[in-house]
Amino acid sequence: MYSELVMEHFTNPRNVGEIPDADGIGTEGNPVCGDVMRIYIKVKDGRISDAKFKTFGCGAAIAVSSMVTEMIKGKTLDEALEISKETVAQALGGLPPQKMHCSNIGAEALHKAIEDYKQKHSSR
């Protein structure tokens, strides 16, 4: 059902955990299937220096979380905002059609984390 890369990220997920002093936190869920992802980012000099995640969900959801956090490290916020459900799924070698919503949750959680960072930053 899943590509080898999806299974690799699912069985050995990268960046699992929380960042206690995160600069931005984004949570996204799918009320239909119940999957929930939370992404934490640290930002240094306009670039994402660290990212971690916590996910409640299926194999695809965990693999997407792992891939998203890998993809954004070192990127500027604008570059990270370009990550979409399609680019995440593509980076994982594709997802079954019924699992595409998982990559959507990952991209949305990331976007929310960046928004959170921007909000905190602009209010300072």
Add this chain to the structure above:
Amino acid sequence: MRKVYLDHVATNPLHPEALEAMLPYLKENFGNPLSIYELGLKAREAIEDARGKVAALINANPQEIIFTSSGAEANNFALRGIAIAHQNKGNHIIVSRMEHHSILNSARFLEKSGFAVTYLPVDKYGTVNPEAVKKAITKETTLISIIHASPEVGTIEPIADIARVAKDRGIFFHTDAVASTGNIPIDVNALGVDLLSMAAHQFYGPKGAGALYMKEGIRITPLIYGGIQEGGRRAGTENVPSIVGMGKAAELARKDMDRRISHIKPMRDRIIKELLKTDHIYLTGHPENRLPGHASFAVEYIEGESMLLLLAGKGIYAASGSACTSKALKASPVLLSMGIPSNIAQGSVVFTLGEGTTEADVDYLIETLPQIITRLREISPYGKGWDHPEDLLMQKERT
């Protein structure tokens, strides 16, 4: 890697003796049972022999057995066939929320065709209350269909009590016994049912073979029109090899049932006892009135498909009713109907044992699953006192 098959409710391996019985009908005895020459007569005799064996498994008469292609077809046939044949007497049927999709979707089809359907609620163990059945009956009710045993949570329903309610009102009563036939003793007369569905692969017969028991004298509208097979009630050239395999499997199930149950039940009990030692894991279904080889759980804070994939990675094959394992992406309606919150229903995992299950398999499961649970909880946001999932989702709706 060690392989442990604990998904016997999905299907079973074909019994070697059933395969042996089938082989001549896949090779030299290939005749059409309707042909009047020897090859045809051999095939006809084989079908009638199998009919007798399937009937004996549930204490029915051979002429009360109609062969079908599956348990799902038997369920469709019973529901639609009876409702339509007797719609001049009424247009209301009753089913429970515990039913298989082949019953629920047939009920929805009937609703679209102008029938009224009552979907009965169940208690926390998934049990249908006979009193609730009684209350749901109207003067239009012609058929009640309640599952005998749930493949998802293992609960065995009080079928004899519910059938009595139906009989008292002169209403036809059907039970979907696909998960139970061949696995626990069934006597259609003691249960008092009018119709009962079964599937061969649930008791080590071949896939593609099912049957509907229908009490003699009941009128039914066919699903498949054509020839005169199965007394004109189910047309189509019979799947002779599979029917023969079903007959052999039924004969073996009848002979070996006590031994099979004594083999799997203590192992099932050990799985339940040991796995319940893990924090935040719950048994789903009835604690006692459950299929002898059925152990089903809901594991809080994690999701079922993830568990299945990691279990499969360790060579253990199981099932789940989580939303992510269903194409509809909805948590199991059976678990939700039992009042299990959707976030906990997401962590459903089902282990079903069979003839080939060993104590070493059970040891391996008991050792492996808690490690997988711990690992997934480390990834999950809910393992360490985070917000409740439903709160997070409500948060989403607010934003």
